[in-house]
Amino acid sequence: MSDIDxxxxxxxxxxxxxxxxxxxxxxxIRSICLEWLEWARTNNTKAVELLADAAKDTEGAYKAMENFARTKKGREGNCVKLNPLEAMxxxxxxxxxxxxxxxxxxxxGLMYHLMMAECKKCKPYGADEQAADTAPASAAKATPVSDPENKPYEKPKLEEVSPSFSFDDFDSELEGLL
Structure with missing residues (x-):
């Protein structure tokens, strides 16, 4: 077994x-770090060594995120939220x-990998992971969606207002309802 393994x-x-x-x-954060570890191993980054460090843990990462959010200024003072890119x-x-x-x-590619891992958690009920990865259309029998590329574009038709229309007629109809 090699050192990286x-x-x-x-x-x-x-x-x-x-x-x-x-x-x-x-x-x-722990589940994201596990996905980061998988990505780091595949892409030969030094994150494997850093995640193995006993002095660093998930609680510390969360506290670091909190501290960063507190120092970040928003429109109305300190920020309490981070977008996913900033958080990671x-x-x-x-x-x-x-x-x-x-x-x-x-x-x-790391952010893409993390988002795809998160998406896999939301697979349709009753579909195993292999079926969801290989054939998403057959795994989830959703309502069929028409293919927009096979339909010619049809310009929407505007409804013409008849020249005999007057707002006076409309007002009198509304008065009858009141």
Missing amino acids: ELYEKAKEKLEAESFQHGTPEDV ACVMEYYGIAPGEAHNQLEA
């Missing part, structure tokens, strides 16, 4: 050993990735 196993065990209530910010960059910086390098990795 040992570090990968160590980091994965460390992250999986952390236990948080489902849906809490720490739980979400903050987590990566906590673990030791340089700020510029964090954005480079996110734009080079």
Whole structure:
């Protein structure tokens, strides 16, 4: 087993050993870090080593995100929310990735990988993951959507107002309702 494989196993065990209530910010960060670990292993980045560091944990990453959000100024004072790109960059910086390098990795495919992993969690009920990945149309029998490329464009027809229309007639009809 190579050093990178040992570090990968160590980091994965460390992250999986952390236990948080489902849906809490720490739980979400932990699952994102697990996906980041998979991406880092595939793309040979140093994140595997950083995630294996015993001194760094998910709670610390969450606290780093909170501190960053508190210092970020919004329109009406301090910010309490971060967009996903900022949040992940903050987590990566906590673990030791340089700020510029964090954005480079996110734009080079990491953010796409994280979003696709999140999308896989929302597969249709009763569909196994393989079926959802290989044949999404057959896995979820949704209402058929017409193919817009096979239909010619039809210009919408404007309704013509008859020349005999007058607002006086309209007003008298409304008065009768009152």
